[in-house]
Amino acid sequence: MTPQEKQELKKHLKSISEILVRNTPKEKLKDFEGIELAIREHFFEKINLEIADFFFINSNPNLCGKSQKNKKYCWRQLKKLLQDSRRNYL
Numbered sequence: 001m002t003p004q005e006k007q008e009l010k011k012h013l014k015s016i017s018e019i020l021v022r023n024t025p026k027e028k029l030k031d032f033e034g035i036e037l038a039i040r041e042h043f044f045e046k047i048n049l050e051i052a053d054f055f056f057i058n059s060n061p062n063l064c065g066k067s068q069k070n071k072k073y074c075w076r077q078l079k080k081l082l083q084d085s086r087r088n089y090l
Helices: 003-022 032-058 068-089
Strands: none
Touching: 003 032, 032 068
16 A cells, blocks of 8 residues: 555545544443444444445456356355454454
8 A cells, every 4th residue: 555545545534433433322432342342333334344345346356257146146145254253343
């Protein structure tokens, strides 16, 4: 990642963080544990799937073959893996 890309990423992450903090119940922001759990919840419920979707669409186009059925199956498998990882971290 170039220094410019790092700066751009940091800028976007700050904007995302501001939105997520505004949409986090105040009682979850009272201590470190609550903040950590809020971050994890936001990550797994909102951010993770969006990033995975982008990678899935823009990565290797032949990853799942050309048929729409195969692509839907692959996406379901990816979503299941992400949901399983969510259970391990929350």
